[in-house]
Amino acid sequence: MPVRSLMSRVVLAALGACLVLFIVGPLLRLLFFASPASLGAALRDTELRDSIVLTVFTASLATFIAALLGVPLAYLLARRNFPGRRLVQGLIELPVVVPHPVAGIALLLFLGRRSEVGGALAHLGLEFVSHVPGIVAAMLFVSAPILVSGAREAFRGVDPQLERVARTLGDTGWGAFRRVTLPIAGRGVLAGSLLAWSRSVSEFGSIVILTYNPKVASIYIFDRFTAYGLQAAVPAAVILLLVALTVLVVVRVLQPEERR
Amino acid sequence: MIRLENLHVRVGTFDLREITLEVPTGGYALIIGPTGSGKTTLLEAVAGHARLRAGRVFMHDDDVTHLPPERRRLGFVYQQYHLFPHLSVRDNIGYGLGRGRGRRDAADPEARVAELADMLAISPLLDRPIRGLSGGEQQRVALARALAPRPSILLLDEPFAAVDPATRQVLRRELRELHEREGITTLQVTHDFDEALRLGDLVAVLAEGRIAQSGSPEQVFRYPNSAFVARFVGTGNVIAGVVERTDPGNGTGSFRGTFRGGSLVLEVVAEREGPTHAVIRPEDIVLSLGHSPGSARNHMDGRVVRLERTGPVTLVHLDVGRALIASLTTQSVEEMELKPGRSVMVAFKATAILLV
Numbered sequence: 001m002p003v004r005s006l007m008s009r010v011v012l013a014a015l016g017a018c019l020v021l022f023i024v025g026p027l028l029r030l031l032f033f034a035s036p037a038s039l040g041a042a043l044r045d046t047e048l049r050d051s052i053v054l055t056v057f058t059a060s061l062a063t064f065i066a067a068l069l070g071v072p073l074a075y076l077l078a079r080r081n082f083p084g085r086r087l088v089q090g091l092i093e094l095p096v097v098v099p100h101p102v103a104g105i106a107l108l109l110f111l112g113r114r115s116e117v118g119g120a121l122a123h124l125g126l127e128f129v130s131h132v133p134g135i136v137a138a139m140l141f142v143s144a145p146i147l148v149s150g151a152r153e154a155f156r157g158v159d160p161q162l163e164r165v166a167r168t169l170g171d172t173g174w175g176a177f178r179r180v181t182l183p184i185a186g187r188g189v190l191a192g193s194l195l196a197w198s199r200s201v202s203e204f205g206s207i208v209i210l211t212y213n214p215k216v217a218s219i220y221i222f223d224r225f226t227a228y229g230l231q232a233a234v235p236a237a238v239i240l241l242l243v244a245l246t247v248l249v250v251v252r253v254l255q256p257e258e259r260r
Numbered sequence: 261m262i263r264l265e266n267l268h269v270r271v272g273t274f275d276l277r278e279i280t281l282e283v284p285t286g287g288y289a290l291i292i293g294p295t296g297s298g299k300t301t302l303l304e305a306v307a308g309h310a311r312l313r314a315g316r317v318f319m320h321d322d323d324v325t326h327l328p329p330e331r332r333r334l335g336f337v338y339q340q341y342h343l344f345p346h347l348s349v350r351d352n353i354g355y356g357l358g359r360g361r362g363r364r365d366a367a368d369p370e371a372r373v374a375e376l377a378d379m380l381a382i383s384p385l386l387d388r389p390i391r392g393l394s395g396g397e398q399q400r401v402a403l404a405r406a407l408a409p410r411p412s413i414l415l416l417d418e419p420f421a422a423v424d425p426a427t428r429q430v431l432r433r434e435l436r437e438l439h440e441r442e443g444i445t446t447l448q449v450t451h452d453f454d455e456a457l458r459l460g461d462l463v464a465v466l467a468e469g470r471i472a473q474s475g476s477p478e479q480v481f482r483y484p485n486s487a488f489v490a491r492f493v494g495t496g497n498v499i500a501g502v503v504e505r506t507d508p509g510n511g512t513g514s515f516r517g518t519f520r521g522g523s524l525v526l527e528v529v530a531e532r533e534g535p536t537h538a539v540i541r542p543e544d545i546v547l548s549l550g551h552s553p554g555s556a557r558n559h560m561d562g563r564v565v566r567l568e569r570t571g572p573v574t575l576v577h578l579d580v581g582r583a584l585i586a587s588l589t590t591q592s593v594e595e596m597e598l599k600p601g602r603s604v605m606v607a608f609k610a611t612a613i614l615l616v
Contacts, residue, residue, distance in 0.1 A: 161342045164309050167329040168336040169356030170409060175330075179355075183346050 027241060034238045042235030051220035052239065058132060058216060059200035062139035063193055066147045071189060074151035075177075079160060093145045100205025103141055107210055111137060134211035139200035146199050150192015154185035191254040198247040201240070261285045262306065262413060262445055267315035269298075269305045276301050276469040279315065283462060288439055288446045290456040290477075293466030294492065299449040300339075302466065303415045306447060307336050319413060334413040335406030335444075339421050341398045343390045349401050350386040353377065356409035369408075376404040379438070396427040403435070407442065414439075416448040420455070432458060453493040457481065465489050486616050487537035495614075496541040497584050503530045503615065519613070523581035527557035528613050536615050542575060542587035544612035547604045549596060558613075562606040564598050580606055 034042075042048055076082070077089055095103060111118040111128035118128060128134040158181050166176035182189075204218040215223060217240050225233035267279035276298040283289040291299050304310040306317060308329035316325045324332050343352050350373055357369035377383040380400040385393065393401065399419065406414060419435070420428040436459055439446050450456060456463045457477045464474035465488075473485045484490035490498045501521025508515065517530040519538050526538060551561055562580035574593045576586045584606065588598075598604070 159342060161338060161340070162344060164304075164307075164329070165336065165338065165342045165344075165405075166355070167309070168307055168332075168334055168415075169405070170330050172328070172330055180344060180346075184344075 030234065030241060031238060034234045038235045039238060042239065047215075048217075048220060048236050048239070051215045051217045051236075052243075054132070054135070054214055055201055055217040058135040059139055059143075059197050062136045062143060062200045063147065063197040065136070065140055066144040066196055067151075067189075067193055070144055070148040071151050074148045074189075075155050075181075077148070078152045078155035092148050095142050096145050100142060100203065101209055104138060104206030104209030107134075107137055107141060107206060111210075128210065130211050130213060132211070132214065135207055135214075135216055138206040138210050139203050142203050142206060143196040143199040147192050147196035150195055151185070151189045154188025154192065155181065157188065158184045187254045191251045194247055194251045194254070198244055201243065201247075261287075261318070261320050262289075262447060263318040264306065265316045265318070267302075267305055267317070268313040269301055269310050270313055271301050271310065274298065274301070274469060276305070278470055279305075281464055281471065281474060283445055283447055285320070285445055286443045287461050288436075288459055289448070289462040289464065290460035291447065291449045291464050291466055292451060292453055292456050292492070294451060297466040298469040299451075299466055300417055303336070303417050303447065303449055306413075307334060307415055308332050332413070333409075333411050334415055335409070335411035336415045337399075337402050337406045337417065337419050339418040341402040341422075343393075343398055343401055343405070345390050347390070348386070349382065349388050349390065349393070350377075352390065352401055353386075353404045353408055355405060372408055373404075376408055380404050380434070395423045396431065399423055399427075399431060403438075407438070407444075410442075412445060414444045414446045416446065418449055418451070420450075435459070453477075453481070456493075465492060467492075482541070483614065484539060484616055487539070490537070490539040490614075490616060495539055496543075496587075497539065497545075499524060499538045499540070499582070500535075501538060502535050503528065503533050505530075505533055516610075519615070521582075524560075526608075526613055527610050528615060529610055530615055539614040539616055540584070540608060540612065541614075542585045544608055545578075545584065545586035546607045547576065547578075547586055547588060547596070547598070548607070550605055551603075558610060559605060559607045562604055564600050564602045564604060566600055567593065567598065578604070578606060 073088075073092070077085060077092075098106075108129060109115060111121070111134065113119055113122050113127075113129070121128070126133055128137055162180050162184070163173070163176040166180045167173065171179060202218060203216075204222065207216055208219055208222070212219060217236065221233050221236045221240065224236060262281075262283040264279050264281045267276065269276040274296075279302060281289070291302055293299050301310060305312060308317075308324070308327060312325065316323055318324065319332060319334075344355065347355070353376060354369050354373045357372060373386070374383070377386055380403060382397060382400045382404065385397060385401070390398070390401075399422070403419070416435075420431055423431065432455070438444075448455075448459065453463075460477050462474065463477045463480050465472045465480060467488050473480055473489045480489065481493050481495060484493060484495050487498050487500070490496070499521040501519050501524070503517045503519050505515055505517050506527075514529055514531050517528055517533070519526040519528045519530070519536075521538060528538065530536075560580050562578045562584070564576060565579050565583070566577040568575040568577065569590060572590055574588055574590045576588055576593065576598060578584045578586060586606070596604075
């Protein structure tokens, strides 16, 4: 029996190790493929710098909008039982299963000048296609589900009775939310927001259709690769990878222990 | 003062209805009932957390039916305490004393926290996080937090359910002392009638969402108005049976009759005929050695099944064709040399039999 259980443990560990190596291997290869000198040169390239600044700006704006609209929704989904709750929950997760170019085409049709919505917004001076708002829209579309589900789980982890206690202690409903639920769920909400932010940073498929120019970092890398080949794309890829790794570490630190 | 008028609350498919109850200012009332009888729902309704379908809630003659919880000036201690996990003990206690939030007692929140911590012997814990506190400590913190804003009404939901028996005793005594010192009108929920006897001025027995009986603990215990209440408060022997009239009565309503419950035939003073329950308190059953004089009413032969010593009082489990429990002083059990298997004569007075 001990032998068999040892055997099975070895097999399980070997299977898991294969997958971990498959994920870590390519990323490590990429990290060490670029020479420090080429990284320095890449950082001095204003086009890359601009694309990173644009990516960080648009991803942050998309995350802010997602949080503004999504955190209240997450709270409702976690706490209230309203008719159509499951439907709303399903709809909000739709972008996860839609292939990203499909999302890009759908957004193009919806926000393009020829649609009623896009036309009306263009009238107000808000142009999406081949403009920065298009990037934000695409990022919002793909990252909102991540923020909403992260925040929803964070709110679910807070005992609803705590708000009732706070109310008997003199808080209004909003006061109880602000002083009890939000501080307790805050780390989880922030972690969800960061995941949504990194999802935005990594988005390519829908942005490439909606707004090729100005280029966000993922499109810049793709552009370098197709125009100049592998060597030209690597330094930018490494920098983007480092940004993603940093975010991952911060998210892990923020998440409550039991979910790490 | 808390006055509930004909409350009706629905939670899911459960209905709490026709709840009418008044707790005088400074009084200590207990709602008792089995699990699922609606006790917690009743407290939530008083606190303003549950929406009323009908009825009104008064506090100190003010109609608070439509006031939100935060404007009812009450303290609520939950069964599971529900302390704020992100705050220290000190900040938990001081939560309701927020600066400039229009709450009374904004004078010196720190002094109030210190005073309560002192009163409840938790001063050394003030700077600790909530995680790691024992059940008894959490209970004290929850109580201090509820009392800090000097509420005029205190609601307690099974406050001693989650602490060990020794701590429970101490907390009970402290709570009663606190109640007297702070003069807070208190409404507590419990499933333990013993607690009601020790703490309450008033008890209401809740059964399936309605008040089955209310009154002083003594009155409810001695004169339960239904078989349910008698069983629940542990009044004693509850026997289902039928009353038959044996004399026409004197016109005031009560008459002599015969109660038949299985093999048991009792002579009773009744007010109505038909199916009913007889309640016989264990201390009203008289045991003696020897055999019953066959003709005498309410005398019968029995056999001791088991003795259950509870200190100075011993419960004698009897078989008289059905099970009965008598309560005797341990001294007389010893003098009579009662032991399992021994034959005894069992007797009770007609007036000791309560028909409910």
